[in-house]
Amino acid sequence: MKIHTENTAQALATIGIDIGKEVFHVVGFDPNGKIAFRRKIKRLALAEMFQKLPPCGCSSSAAWRS
Numbered sequence: 586m587k588i589h590t591e592n593t594a595q596a597l598a599t600i601g602i603d604i605g606k607e608v609f610h611v612v613g614f615d616p617n618g619k620i621a622f623r624r625k626i627k628r629l630a631l632a633e634m635f636q637k638l639p640p641c642g643c644s645s646s647a648a649w650r651s
Contacts, residue, residue, distance in 0.1 A: 596621050597641040613638070 596615040603610040609631055613621040626634055 597639055600638070600641055613641075 597613045598616040598618075599614045601612040601614065607628055609626050609628065611622075611624045611626055611631075611634065613623075615621045624634070
């Protein structure tokens with residue numbers, strides 16, 4: 586996982602997810618909109634990853650469609 590902030594657990598404001606069949610691309614953003622981390626994760630490991638993160642907002646490309 587690529588970390589750009591000192592304490593990701595306290596710095597996350599939003600998580601973005603690009604959903605694929607087998608692999609998801611997950612990006613965490615800090616309150617200033619800067620990327621805190623990027624991660625490519627397999628479908629079966631997604632729930633475990635979210636259990637380790639602090640509560641924050643979540644968005645996907647489907648949420649951006651009008």
